[in-house]
Amino acid sequence: MQLQHLRYFTALARERHFARAASACGVSQPTLSAGLSALEHDLGKRLIERDRRFIGLTEEGAAILPWAEQVLGAVRGLTHASAALSVELQGEFRLAAIPAALPLVGAFGEALLAQNRGLAMSVHSQTSREIERGLAANTFDAGITYLDHEPAGNVLSVPLHEEQYLFVARRGTGFDGRTCVDWAEVAEMRLCLLHQGMQFRRILDRQFADCGLSVMPPAIADSYVSLLSLVRSGEFVTIFPAAYADLVSGLDWCLFLPFDAEPAPRRIGLVVVDRDPMGPMARAGLLAAQALQRVGKVG
Amino acid sequence: MQLQHLRYFTALARERHFARAASACGVSQPTLSAGLSALEHDLGKRLIERDRRFIGLTEEGAAILPWAEQVLGAVRGLTHASAALSVELQGEFRLAAIPAALPLVGAFGEALLAQNRGLAMSVHSQTSREIERGLAANTFDAGITYLDHEPAGNVLSVPLHEEQYLFVARRGTGFDGRTCVDWAEVAEMRLCLLHQGMQFRRILDRQFADCGLSVMPPAIADSYVSLLSLVRSGEFVTIFPAAYADLVSGLDWCLFLPFDAEPAPRRIGLVVVDRDPMGPMARAGLLAAQALQRVGKVG
DNA sequence: CGTTGTTGATAGGGATTGGCTATCATCTGG
């Protein structure tokens, strides 16, 4: 069995297209095709459903896919481990973060890249569920997400931030004199919020429910930028994580108000998978997060 | 990088000898030598300290060794996963067990092989510490060991047995009429016990300590067979796990007595590593252990 | 209904490399 063939296989599973997968692997399409045939021959199983075009993976193919990712992840770990001893860490640090934590990636990236000049960080905005899967599948080296909500399958974490909420409205829409708002009145307003698949939304829903309220926001988006744009129209109000609000606090048309009753803050932090030989990327991420934690300056 | 080269590398690390490692891999010695050179060239690092003979691994070599084992373990998982779907599980189930649990491997093996006719089980007697390392390094598919003592790095376990203690003496040495013994008097006798690196010995030491006693056994061995042989001489007495005693209860010269006060029983069971895609071997082991647990017949 | 673009498989050739046997260089022990 060839490692390269496993790369072809995972690429095809990802791209769902022979030519694109080949290009992603930097080889020609016939090469990828032949490599996959060889892999199927090695295992004695058809892994790919094809009907003159890519259909999907067979049952066997789906069964071995996570294993192929494990193999390749371990190979990455091996190469990094060998490279890390003599010189600095090199390559791409693949960080996934929930949208609410995006304001933290600046400080984290600063710490990480200061400690590892050879690294390049790539940030991927993902839901907490996707981060969990991506960590298990070695798609990401680390994630920044909620620490207390996860079923947490074998992860190490470093808390970075405690999330608070801020009410957001456009100036001149009746809130200018206010110093705070309460949850009950907000529930009655024209809210725009994230969609229900996203963790921050679920947390808010639970917060409203804890107050005996339920919300049916007339506008739903999948990014804070969209929410901000909706608020700017003056038609809507929304709720931001404080870290996110800080990032855009310079906007003169935008008004942020605290709530009268803050729920228990949600811890947000860095998570990496806790495998036996810890990958140098994971280690570097933990070190950077710990440095950040000591300084106390996050966001 | 070639998977085969990683096999060469782990074999060499295990055998500490080029020719033996080559033979273990089923290739000629120059082939292995060249393969290792290629691996070193790939990584750009010397991995092996050589001085006309094998000296040891370099720092880099030691760093990548656990990763190489991860890679190969994942490859095994992949192969098994692909094979397991259609037909029965094949190959070798590598079980490690502490000596005190060796009497359990019969029932476990029976259950495992009944459920998986294509499997062959190989049993390795190891200390609990070695089992822990071997599981992490993919040297074993499962272990049978104490469940409550482990620091437990990501393992799944199924309890199989609760260990009790029996006093063992040769008949005709003054114990024939007795129905039980107490810890204090045993502490005064000429005991032979396992050496202190072994878990069962440490458990006994703690048991004695809990009774305010301390023992300095005049004979120490690393196997129960040796202990039994020492007891047979009539000069010594010892303490066996009840499961072990059952196994040799047919010996007419041998006398087993319970203790008056039993400490809390120690749970012994099957452990497998809890990785994200669970290996079919681990799964098969768990299933066999669970079947055994339901039947309640272990040992 | 024919044309065109897309998608994946096949054919053939060249370069790489993994493997073998045979041999050598060096060290160890007697």
Place this chain on the structure above:
DNA sequence: CCAGATGATAGCCAATCCCTATCAACAACG
């Protein structure tokens, strides 16, 4: 000084990995 052990080197062969060029089947569309 000789014999054995250990690992590296040389030279050769076969496998295979990858490429370009091409083909076959299908879909979309005028």
